[in-house]
Amino acid sequence: MARNKIALIGSGMIGGTLAHMIGLKELGDVVLFDIAEGIPQGKGLDIAESAPVDGFDARFTGANSYEAIKGADVCIVTAGVPRKPGMSRDDLLEINLKVMEQVGSGIRKYAPEAFVICITNPLDAMVWALQKFSGLPRNMVCGMAGVLDSARFRHFLAEEFDVSVEDVTAFVLGGHGDTMVPLTRYSTVGGIPLPDLVKMGWTTKDKLDAIVQRTRDGGAEIVGLLKTGSAYYAPASSAIAMAESYLKDKKRVMPVAAHLSGQYGVKDMYVGVPTVVGAGGVERIIEIDLNKSEQKMFDKSVESVAGLCEACAKIAPNLK
């Protein structure tokens, strides 16, 4: 059986990390694509030279032409610019929208059967535009945000409770921005919901509120520390989990930015919701009951994503 082909569109910090992880996990052969000449070739060669040491078999090809992604099973998109300190994800909209137009037409031409995972920010608007520019089925195009936001939430919770990260589950809904909605009542330690842990005296409501806020600001915290770019290890791990669930038909239940056509009262937008990811792409959208305050937070988040989509449509009227 031939190996899977995974195309990384954008070979910067996240793209390079993705390529290395794909090798280490033997998920398939990798094509690194970028507009910068030499970067994808150099990173590909460097990783290929690590393979004999780590003992994995995979082919790494660097490319500056979309033709190289031909027939890819998965495309992971990080092309564009990341934010710098003081910038919000939304500040990237105009420049990254133009990039999505090029990426969309490249995928449309060379990899129309692929499962596409977008990471470029502002995420919910970029994945919405990318699906339209590429013309691929909506269930085959999704965005990576919820797995990352939930992972950040889980890390902070595991630290607070001094327990294994493996036993902490967390749920973050909504857009990938300051309005994201970490749902405490659906987040657990060993199956015990967070509000119960407050009652049990494991933590206080104030501490939990502070962790929720730190999760919302998780990306900015890293940007503030790195100063020259944004997070890449955890974003790469999160996208790999999604790609693996698709390639191995694991049907994992994961929060992803998925196309909504009426679910949660939202039409023709990409927003972070719980889904099932398997061989059919985003196979199912799970609609959970939200209480009043959760619904209010979710609506606010959707409103901010809608504003970004409108801003995109103003720049590129063919998106509507």
Ligand code: APR
């Ligand atoms: N086509 C292809 N690649 C492009 C294009 C384009 N039109 N424009 C820029 N790139 C490439 C850059 O050359 C660079 O190598 O995209 C890569 C982006 O890499 P980094 O700048 O290192 O950014 P990274 O940290 O990987 O983040 C990428 O993901 O999380 C988001 O906000 C982040 O939007 C950013 C994206």
